[in-house]
Amino acid sequence: MRVNIRDIQKMKADREPIVMITAYDATSARLSEAAGVPLLLVGDSLGMVIQGHDVPIPVTLDHIIYHAEIVTRVTQKALVVGDMPFLSYNVSVEQALTNAARLMQESHVGAVKMEGGEYLAGTIRRLVEVGIPVMAHIGLQPQSVYKVGGMKVQGRDLDGARQLLRDAEAVEQAGAFAVVVESVPAPLADMITRKLHIPTIGIGAGAGCDGQVQVFHDILGMFEDFTPRHTKQYANVGAIMREAIGEYAREVRERKFPAEENSFTMKDDVLAALSANGDASH
Ligand code: KIV
Numbered sequence: 001m002r003v004n005i006r007d008i009q010k011m012k013a014d015r016e017p018i019v020m021i022t023a024y025d026a027t028s029a030r031l032s033e034a035a036g037v038p039l040l041l042v043g044d045s046l047g048m049v050i051q052g053h054d055v056p057i058p059v060t061l062d063h064i065i066y067h068a069e070i071v072t073r074v075t076q077k078a079l080v081v082g083d084m085p086f087l088s089y090n091v092s093v094e095q096a097l098t099n100a101a102r103l104m105q106e107s108h109v110g111a112v113k114m115e116g117g118e119y120l121a122g123t124i125r126r127l128v129e130v131g132i133p134v135m136a137h138i139g140l141q142p143q144s145v146y147k148v149g150g151m152k153v154q155g156r157d158l159d160g161a162r163q164l165l166r167d168a169e170a171v172e173q174a175g176a177f178a179v180v181v182e183s184v185p186a187p188l189a190d191m192i193t194r195k196l197h198i199p200t201i202g203i204g205a206g207a208g209c210d211g212q213v214q215v216f217h218d219i220l221g222m223f224e225d226f227t228p229r230h231t232k233q234y235a236n237v238g239a240i241m242r243e244a245i246g247e248y249a250r251e252v253r254e255r256k257f258p259a260e261e262n263s264f265t266m267k268d269d270v271l272a273a274l275s276a277n278g279d280a281s282h
Pocket of ligand 1: 022041042043044045046083180182203213214215
């Protein structure tokens with residue numbers, strides 16, 4: 001049985017920290033599930049870490065479906081959440097319903113995530129009414145990066161902080177089962193967490209949230225020149241991979257690889273027959 005949204009909500013009630021990580025392919029999904037992570041997010045951060053863009057705007061619903069189908073197919077226990085990409089849910093409630101249904105039916109995710117607070121409450125309510133579990137996403141919303149003018153911390157001034165509190169309450173009242181709180185001052189995220197009954201999953205929002213989400217490639221240190229403040233590198237996998245690839249290239253150039261143990265043999269009589277027939281000569 002997979003983890004479900006009630007299990008995640010019970011973790012808040014039991015004060016058990018909730019761990020979430022992004023996964024985009026079979027390897028990241030299998031490794032994260034094997035490490036015991038109960039919540040996997042097929043995030044539109046794949047636009048940056050898989051597709052090589054600077055922002056998530058170019059990611060389409062088809063891209064998310066493609067990656068989410070892989071993640072659900074190779075996992076057995078984790079609740080897989082599929083991210084609704086840029087403008088795939090905010091044109092109209094009907095558009096959100098149609099696209100969320102596609103994401104669930106074609107990739108088999110157990111929930112969808114959507115960026116937006118107070119203004120998105122009506123859409124969240126309708127999706128939840130028809131049976132689609134929604135994880136909301138407030139604070140920094142990377143799909144609005146061009147409107148905001150960069151990946152900036154949100155809710156630092158009084159108006160911004162009050163808006164965030166309203167956003168948090170609105171998405172809870174609309175029926176979201178959890179909410180991602182991104183790049184928000186820790187004391188404000190803490191306040192939101194204590195106010196809400198649903199779990200808050202923080203990223204750059206301090207230790208007071210009910211859970212934390214991080215991008216797979218960030219915590220593994222796969223980008224050697226990119227270490228945002230909100231993340232921590234638990235390994236230096238990028239450097240290890242670069243060194244291993246360099247070693248492979250050196251051994252090929254020096255004709256040390258493949259060695260005998262990496263090669264296949266054939267029967268002597270077959271080889272002898274080939275040679276006798278002249279098959280091997282020019
Ligand atoms: O797209 C993503 O990976 C996200 C998380 C970082 C919260 O939205």
